[in-house]
Amino acid sequence: MRTMSLGLRHELVGLSGVIERNVYLVKRYIWWDIAFFLWTVANTLTIVFIAKGIPAVGGTIDVDRVTTILLVGAVIWAYLGIIFEILTETVAWERWEGTIEYTFMAPLSRPVHLLGMGVFAVGYGVVRAVLLFGVVAAFFSLHLPDANYAAALVLLIVASISFIGIGMMTAVLPLISPEKGTQLGFVAQGLLLVVSGVYYPVSVLPDWMQALAKISPATYALRGCRAAILEGAGLTSLWSDIWPLLVIGVVSIPLGLWVFRTGERYAKRHGKLKRSG
Amino acid sequence: MKALEVHNLRKEFVRREGRSRRRVAALGGVSFDVERGECVAVLGPNGSGKSTLVRLLSTLLLPDGGSASVFGHDAEKDTRTVRRLVNRVSVEASFFKKMSAVENLSYAARFYGLRPAQTRERIPEILTRVGFPGDRRAEPMENLSRGMQQKVALARALLTAPILLLLDEPTTGLDPRSKQEVQEFIREVRAEHDATVLLCTHDLAEAEGLADRVGILDGGALLCLEPVHELKARYNAETLEEAFFAASGHTFENGEGGDHS
Numbered sequence: 425m426r427t428m429s430l431g432l433r434h435e436l437v438g439l440s441g442v443i444e445r446n447v448y449l450v451k452r453y454i455w456w457d458i459a460f461f462l463w464t465v466a467n468t469l470t471i472v473f474i475a476k477g478i479p480a481v482g483g484t485i486d487v488d489r490v491t492t493i494l495l496v497g498a499v500i501w502a503y504l505g506i507i508f509e510i511l512t513e514t515v516a517w518e519r520w521e522g523t524i525e526y527t528f529m530a531p532l533s534r535p536v537h538l539l540g541m542g543v544f545a546v547g548y549g550v551v552r553a554v555l556l557f558g559v560v561a562a563f564f565s566l567h568l569p570d571a572n573y574a575a576a577l578v579l580l581i582v583a584s585i586s587f588i589g590i591g592m593m594t595a596v597l598p599l600i601s602p603e604k605g606t607q608l609g610f611v612a613q614g615l616l617l618v619v620s621g622v623y624y625p626v627s628v629l630p631d632w633m634q635a636l637a638k639i640s641p642a643t644y645a646l647r648g649c650r651a652a653i654l655e656g657a658g659l660t661s662l663w664s665d666i667w668p669l670l671v672i673g674v675v676s677i678p679l680g681l682w683v684f685r686t687g688e689r690y691a692k693r694h695g696k697l698k699r700s701g
Numbered sequence: 702m703k704a705l706e707v708h709n710l711r712k713e714f715v716r717r718e719g720r721s722r723r724r725v726a727a728l729g730g731v732s733f734d735v736e737r738g739e740c741v742a743v744l745g746p747n748g749s750g751k752s753t754l755v756r757l758l759s760t761l762l763l764p765d766g767g768s769a770s771v772f773g774h775d776a777e778k779d780t781r782t783v784r785r786l787v788n789r790v791s792v793e794a795s796f797f798k799k800m801s802a803v804e805n806l807s808y809a810a811r812f813y814g815l816r817p818a819q820t821r822e823r824i825p826e827i828l829t830r831v832g833f834p835g836d837r838r839a840e841p842m843e844n845l846s847r848g849m850q851q852k853v854a855l856a857r858a859l860l861t862a863p864i865l866l867l868l869d870e871p872t873t874g875l876d877p878r879s880k881q882e883v884q885e886f887i888r889e890v891r892a893e894h895d896a897t898v899l900l901c902t903h904d905l906a907e908a909e910g911l912a913d914r915v916g917i918l919d920g921g922a923l924l925c926l927e928p929v930h931e932l933k934a935r936y937n938a939e940t941l942e943e944a945f946f947a948a949s950g951h952t953f954e955n956g957e958g959g960d961h962s
Contacts (some may be wrong), residue, residue: 441811
């Protein structure tokens with residue numbers, strides 16, 4: 425019992441180390457982070473302006489509603505980008521600095537290591553997503569009196585379990601291809617969102633894409649967040665989006681760990697941990 | 702119990718040559734033991750298999766055959782325990798370059814279960830011991846010289862109190878003064894911490910000055926492992942370089958080879 429509690433304490437200290445390291449990195453690269461945040465704001469504006477553009481070319485829409493639909497899509501796109509980027513950096517950045525060998529030879533279990541990266545990614549991603557939403561909503565003077573922000577946040581965090589699982593799978597890609605692996609993470613992000621109705625209802629997709637949408641956690645995150653912000657849906661009415669997220673999360677985390685472990689064994693078998701560029 | 706038992710350890714890598722692939726033996730069936738508290742130097746030119754050996758013992762590579770155990774724990778099967786017992790200093794002092802020495806050491810210590818309360822005083826202490834200037838602890842690593850960075854790498858390894866210290870060319874590329882300081886520190890660690898040291902180097906004088914026994918690794922094969930005086934006597938050599946020549950059949954420089962050293 426004592427050994428178990430000591431082991432658990434050891435793992436928790438290790439997990440705090442992963443978070444601590446990422447906090448230092450954010451602190452040291454803060455101006456870069458601000459620059460990327462500005463890029464994300466600009467990128468989100470280009471998408472959300474589409475709602476303003478439709479009436480200008482003769483379309484008839486509820487501008488505020490479409491603006492909010494697009495904004496939620498863009499914020500979740502950005503959030504997912506942060507999660508995948510941080511998890512992919514588990515390998516990519518460390519490999520670049522050469523620290524990966526020291527991290528991988530430390531007595532830190534891989535699930536705890538990846539969980540630490542995931543916890544940090546969620547915390548950092550939520551802060552960035554909330555800021556992005558606030559800045560763009562203020563820019564368009566969006567009035568959202570019914571919005572249930574707490575429910576939207578809870579839904580996003582539940583969805584993050586699945587996002588972390590998928591992120592673990594993409595994190596291994598830089599081990600297989602140090603040069604292009606990180607970019608493949610963005611491909612996974614794009615594929616996930618295109619079938620999930622990021623800026624449009626899933627119903628407009630071809631049937632085979634709608635089938636894929638059913639197993640994408642982003643589908644439920646987008647639908648649930650939109651319902652919480654536009655209609656003020658609470659957690660009870662969002663249950664139809666929450667339970668699929670929990671199921672996908674329960675499957676994706678072990679699957680992500682298995683994929684990462686397989687990639688790690690491949691790297692150790694072929695000497696791919698060593699920095700070569 | 703032996704600190705290190707290596708039996709017929711083998712590692713091969715696939716090398717691409719145009720469209721074809723060829724398996725190259727980086728380590729071809731190496732066997733040796735290291736006693737607790739002993740310092741063993743493995744001498745070999747670039748490409749001889751030194752770093753492959755260190756990576757296998759650090760659980761960073763999976764062997765293709767044979768076994769290695771650290772204080773009775775198998776390096777392939779019981780990795781968590783082995784990782785607690787071992788730390789490593791390599792030729793590249795790898796750090797997050799924008800982070801400071803203290804920041805790099807802090808997070809690394811957590812991976813070994815050391816809490817902030819334990820490292821708050823221990824990190825400055827250990828940095829002082831390796832001769833790292835106190836006023837530069839908060840500076841980004843990228844501002845520090847190679848010698849300074851290597852001292853932080855030594856501090857990182859010692860912070861976790863390893864009982865087996867794997868040193869992979871720890872003084873390569875350092876200026877003579879830094880080199881001497883690092884070597885002095887290795888002696889101190891052995892004397893004060895009861896640490897077992899496996900030193901892989903291509904510095905003949907370093908091997909002779911620090912190790913109880915010296916092994917010659919060439920082309921992935923361990924040709925011999927004995928105290929320096931026995932090695933010299935066996936090959937009727939006056940210097941370690943002569944002994945290397947007699948054992949391997951070529952000069953130290955000519956032995957340089959493979960990609961995976």
